[in-house]
Amino acid sequence: MDNIPIYVILFFAFFIFLSSFFTVKQQTSVIVERFGKFQSIRQAGLQLKIPVVDKIAGRINLKIQQLDVIIETKTKENVFVKMKVSVQFKVIQTNVFDAFYKLEYPHDQITSYVFDVVRAEVPKLKLDDVFERKDDIAIAVKRELNEAMTTYGYDIINTLITDIDPDPQVKNAMNRINAADREKSAAEYEAEAQRIRIVAKAKAEAESKRLQGQGIADQRREIARGLVESVDVLNKVGINSQEASALIVVTQHYDTLQAIGADTNSNLILLPNSPQAGSDMLNNMVASFTASNQVGEAMKNAKKRAPKEEFNRPDYHKLTEPKPEDDTPPENKV
Structure with a gap:
């Protein structure tokens, strides 16, 4: 011992002193063993152990952890899908001993339970139901995991089905079905x-026709009223109704010709179109009105004079027919 330098002894003493102290981080627990046997669980802060005798066996993370499990399974109609299940769990602080000593590989254990539950639930459902009832599957996974993992000191916080990926061919078929729908x-x-649009158009056309017909009816009513007033004015100056009607028709005829002639883009041609033609039309109308009145008066007088049996004879009407009207135009008569 005398040959060992003093500074070496001091170094080893200082090393042993420092190894007596250790720190534990927040949300972490440390398992301390003495000669291979469980000694204690140390929490966050500065801790002391016996050098060489006590040993840190392990550290347990008390934070919430997440494990993503990808599972391939099939549905009720034999459609294969890949599902991603995210399990959020943590170690129960009061059960750190069980979590450290009872379970060697907690991630593998959790993965096995997730596989077992998912492959038991999904084959009962159709593909559309898997998407609609994914929360029910997640609840079933959480319930099964809680029952199993609580014994080992683990608490299952939540389970989430974050992805459902069917076979590419099935996915394309679903997309085509959705597109067709x-x-x-x-x-x-x-x-x-x-x-x-068709119904609205038909209603609009019907309303337009109704208004158009009403407009035409109102127009004709006003024209007839104007003609009556015109005939009354002409009667007051000594022109009878037949001559007045003929004069009005001729006046309208020339008004029409004037309106057509005023339009420079008109291609309409009226034949014949001469003063003599207008005069002939006027004479013919006057003669027709006069003949019609004469026939009517003769028929009335005959009915008054002749007995009913004689009036019904076949040759009676021949005797009462008026004599033919002279066809000589008025302007050629003396």
Whole structure:
């Protein structure tokens, strides 16, 4: 011992002194063993142990951890899907001993339970139901894990199904089905819109025709009223009704010709179109009105004079027919 330098002894003493102290981080527990046997659980802070005799066996993380498990399974209609299940768990602080000594590989244990539950639940469901009821599957996984992992000192905080990925061919088929359904809905909406447009157009046309007919009726009513007033004015100056009607027709005829002639873009041609033609038309109308009045008066007088039996004889009407009117135009008569 005398040959060992004093500074070596001091160095070893200082090393042993420092190894007596250790620190534990927050949200962490340390397992201390003495000669291979469990001694104590140390929490956060500065801790003391016997050098060489006591040993730190392990550290337990008390924070919430997440384990992502990817599982491939099939649905009720034999469609294979890949599911990603995220398990959030932590070690119960009061059960650190069980978590450290009872379970060697906690991640593998949790993964096995997730596989078992998912492959028991998903084959009962169709693919569409898997998407709709993923929360039910997650709840079943959490319930099964809690029952199993609580014994080992682990608390399952939550389980989430974060991804459901069907086979690519199935996914493409689902996309085509959805696209076809959307196209069908779009076609139905377009047809309904077209029907509404057609109905609205038909109602508008019907209303337009009704208003147009009402306008034409009002126009004709006003024309007839104007003609009646015109005939009354002409009667007051000594022109009878037949001549007044003929004069009005001729006046309208020339008014029409004037309106057509005023339009420079008109291609309409009226034949014949001469003063003599207008005069002939006026004479013919006057003669027709006069003949019609004469026939009517003769028929009335005959009915008054002749007995009913004689009036019904076949040759009676021949005797009462008026004599033919002279066809000589008025301007050629003396």
